[in-house]
Amino acid sequence: EIVLTQSPGTLSLSPGERATLSCRASQSVSSNYLVWYQQKPGQAPRLVMYGASSRATGIPDRFSASGSGTDFSLTISRLEPEDFAVYYCQHYGMTPPWTFGQGTKVEIK
C-alpha cells in the first residue's frame, strides 16, 4: 500500500501570498492518479485537482498541480480568503484500496 506524506502540516500565509503544498509518495506513482481535495471545517472534502493538472468544476485557475515520481505539489498562486482550508492528496490505482495523505492546513497568518 502506498503511503502519502504531506508537508508541511500547517502553512501560515497571508491573503495574496503563494502557497505550495507537498505530497510525497512512498513509491513512484503516476501523476495521472494523484488527486487533491479541499476541506473546510464542518464540510465534506471537495475535489480540487485530478489527472495530473486538471481542475475540478468551479475551481479557479489560481490552483495548479504538478509533480512526478514520488513528489507532487499543489500550488495556489494568490491566496484568497476562501482558500484557507485543509488540503488532502490521494493516490489511486485501478483497484482498491485507495489512500489519502494526512493533510496540510493552510491558515491565515
Place this chain on the structure above:
Amino acid sequence: QVQLQQSGPGLVKPSQTLSITCDISGDSVSSNSASWNWIRQSPSRGLEWLGRTYYRSKWYNDYAISVKSRATISPDTSKNQFSLQLNSVTPEDAAVYYCAKGGSGWTVAIFDSWGQGTLVTVSP
C-alpha cells in the same frame, strides 16, 4: 449535478451495528460509469476509504481490509440509494462517515461528489 444525502443514527452502542444510507439524486446507483463509496474520517485515522458498490452488468463490492469482515455495502435500486452496515462496532469506529461518488476506468477513485457526512459516536 449529483447530490448525495446521508441519513442514519449518530449514536451506536458498542458491539451493535452502524447503519447509514446515502440517497442519490442526479445519477443512478445502477450507472455503469459510477461507483458508490463509503469513506470515514477520524483524528486518529484521517481519511479512510472503506468500500464501494458498483454495477457493471452485475453488482460488485470491494472493502478495505480493516473493515472487510464487518462491513456490508448494499445498493437499493428501488430507492436509488446505497447503504453501509458495520457490525460489532467499537470506539475505534467513531468517525465522520461520508458517502462519495467515484467514476469508472481511470476516474474510478476520483470522488467528485460527497454526502454531507454523518458523525458517528460509539458509546453505551
